[in-house]
Amino acid sequence: xxxxxxxxxxxxxxxxxxxxxxxxxxxxxxxxxxxxxxxxxxxxxxxxxxxxxxxxxxxxxxxxxxxxxxxxxxxxxxx
Numbered sequence: 001x002x003x004x005x006x007x008x009x010x011x012x013x014x015x016x017x018x019x020x021x022x023x024x025x026x027x028x029x030x031x032x033x034x035x036x037x038x039x040x041x042x043x044x045x046x047x048x049x050x051x052x053x054x055x056x057x058x059x060x061x062x063x064x065x066x067x068x069x070x071x072x073x074x075x076x077x078x079x
Contacts, residue, residue, distance in 0.1 A: 010047030017041065 017040060020026075026033050046053070051071070 006047045006050065010044050013040065013044045013047070017044065 017037070028034075051067070
């Protein structure tokens with residue numbers, strides 16, 4: 001299922017990145033820091049939203065709206 005393979009991992013990485021930003025000690029002026037953080041945030045974004053970007057039916061606007069509504073209902077559910 002999508003939630004286990006991508007969404008949960010994306011959320012975990014996002015929480016780790018936020019905690020690292022708040023409490024981590026790093027030289028933020030370095031190029032390595034910028035590359036690692038930029039690529040990791042890109043990975044998080046792609047894992048959270050790739051179901052919309054790589055959807056074969058993604059060129060149908062109504063299908064995108066329906067998928068977005070379903071995704072929001074799924075995220076908001078307390079199960």
